[in-house]
Amino acid sequence: MAKEGAGGGPDWNGLLKWSLAHGSDGTNPPRALSEEDRKWFMEAMQANTVDVVGRMKEIAQVMKTPDDVLQSHGVTPENIEDMLDELQEHVESIDMANDLHSIGGLDPLLGYLKNSHAGIRAKAAEVVSTVVQNNPKSQQLVMESNGLEPLLTNFRSDPSTTARTKALGAISSLIRNNQSGLAAFRLGNGHAALKDALGSDDARLQRYVLWYLEQLCAYPPMAHHCIFS
Structure with a gap:
């Protein structure tokens, strides 16, 4: 002992x-x-060595568990958000981010973008943003898993401003220096969604979109996409 x-x-x-x-x-x-x-x-x-991959597998298993089962075991939406906070810390490592798919955690994470709780949708988008940031392999994996679609949906029409801004942040990380992602963004009428957000009455959302456009225009390989078409 x-x-x-x-x-x-x-x-x-x-x-x-x-x-x-x-x-x-x-x-x-x-x-x-x-x-x-x-x-x-x-x-x-x-006793003080964390098995990160093992812990990520446990989190993936929780994400795969139906909501009613989680609720029956006393798991609250706040507990899920805390768990996603932990997952985000783990996937700050590019190796761990790429392992998320191989251990079966990427698809359920993307599924959380459609969760009924706004806080979970927002936090899931934050984790996705971390997974794909400056990470071509994970960008490709998220695109292959159709991860852009729910992000665009949340950015366009989520009733939560936080969920909308976090979705845009994830989109920004996903399509940055990613030609296939940028093409899918354009085909998905992403620029129209940006225009709509700029015309909304939500000042916070407007500021975030302007920040995004500033970042986009300042990045040489993507600057020509600042002109909406």
Whole structure:
């Protein structure tokens, strides 16, 4: 059994003392470890090592679970949003972002873009944006999974301004330096959606669209697309 601190968590002070006693500061010569010390050290380290892929698989499984089953187990929309926050942290690594598809997590994530709760739709779009940002492989995977369509739908007509702006942010990351994505955006009347948003009464949405257009026009490979057609 690993030694624990006063709060029941890892005994970090004990770990530090152990490290110093065994010469990890370079001032003391290392001595032979007893089996008890070796076992405690390994357990202390393993207790604080996160299996990211394993955790992402667990999150993917939750995302695949029907809403009524989640509700019957006391899972709230806020719990799902917190879970998506965690997933977003994991997929900040490009390798983990690309692994999301291989572990079966990309399609259910895109499915959350159609969730009945606005907060989940918005948070799912944020995660998608992180997955595809500067990541051609994941951009392609999202396009192949028809991920642009629900993003465009949410940007056009979601009753939540936050969900609309997050959808636009994900669209921006998805089509940036992505010719097939940009072509699909144009074919999906994305520019018309931008025009409509600029003409809306929602000042927050207008500001976000103007920011998006500024970013688009400042990016040389895509600047000529600033002219709506």
